[in-house]
Amino acid sequence: MKVSSLLQPYLNAPLPDGVEEKLAQYLELILKWNARTNLTAVRDAEGIVRRHFGESLFLGGLLPEFSTLLDFGSGAGFPGIPVQLIRPLSKVTLAESQGKKASFLREAVRSLAIPSDVWAARVETMPESKTFDVVAMRAVDGMAAAIAVAVSKVRPGGQLALMLGREKMDLPEDFNWADPVAVPGDGGLILLGSRN
Numbered sequence: 001m002k003v004s005s006l007l008q009p010y011l012n013a014p015l016p017d018g019v020e021e022k023l024a025q026y027l028e029l030i031l032k033w034n035a036r037t038n039l040t041a042v043r044d045a046e047g048i049v050r051r052h053f054g055e056s057l058f059l060g061g062l063l064p065e066f067s068t069l070l071d072f073g074s075g076a077g078f079p080g081i082p083v084q085l086i087r088p089l090s091k092v093t094l095a096e097s098q099g100k101k102a103s104f105l106r107e108a109v110r111s112l113a114i115p116s117d118v119w120a121a122r123v124e125t126m127p128e129s130k131t132f133d134v135v136a137m138r139a140v141d142g143m144a145a146a147i148a149v150a151v152s153k154v155r156p157g158g159q160l161a162l163m164l165g166r167e168k169m170d171l172p173e174d175f176n177w178a179d180p181v182a183v184p185g186d187g188g189l190i191l192l193g194s195r196n
């Protein structure tokens with residue numbers, strides 16, 4: 001399986017040197033952990049590359065420059081880890097409240113040697129003053145309530161990036177929302193809002 005050709009529809013620029021190798025290593029780690037824990041419902045390698053890596057990298061290609069990004073409810077690292085791989089000078093915080101998934105994220109950060117932090121608890125328990133340039137959220141249960149928490153973690157002038165299905169959602173006020181962007185394949189929509 002050639003990772004880069006599966007990713008082609010999702011990329012707006014070639015992958016930086018070394019990233020394809022890191023993605024292959026990340027894939028191996030997911031497959032290994034998924035065999036014994038329920039890390040992600042997408043279990044086949046090609047599906048993981050397209051749906052998880054591809055959609056996360058597509059988001060990464062849309063984001064403006066940022067120093068800090070919070071991946072709210074990261075699960076097995078999406079979209080945070082692929083975004084970190086193509087933005088190595090930025091810092092991604094992977095927030096995940098389920099212990100096993102957070103352990104996986106720690107292992108992935110260590111073995112991929114990326115500068116990400118893992119917040120192994122609910123986002124609500126972060127210090128109130130801690131905010132980020134970008135807060136990204138994909139497939140978090142109870143999205144409407146989670147969005148309300150996510151808003152509080154976006155610094156003034158920062159961005160909220162929502163990866164949604166086709167469902168209608170009330171969007172937070174206080175943000176300027178760009179037109180939704182369709183993710184290739186059946187990946188739903190990305191909504192990017194800038195905080196006033």
Ligand SMILES: C[S@@+](CC[C@H](N)C(=O)[O-])C[C@H]1O[C@@H](n2cnc3c(N)ncnc32)[C@H](O)[C@@H]1O
Pocket residue numbers: 072073074075076077078079095096097098101121122123124137138139140141146
């Ligand atoms: C369905 S998974 C999706 C994971 C990943 N974003 C993806 O797209 O594959 C949602 C994850 O969000 C985590 N989660 C939900 N609410 C959270 C919160 N308030 N703080 C931290 N993690 C949360 C859950 O534990 C779960 O692992």
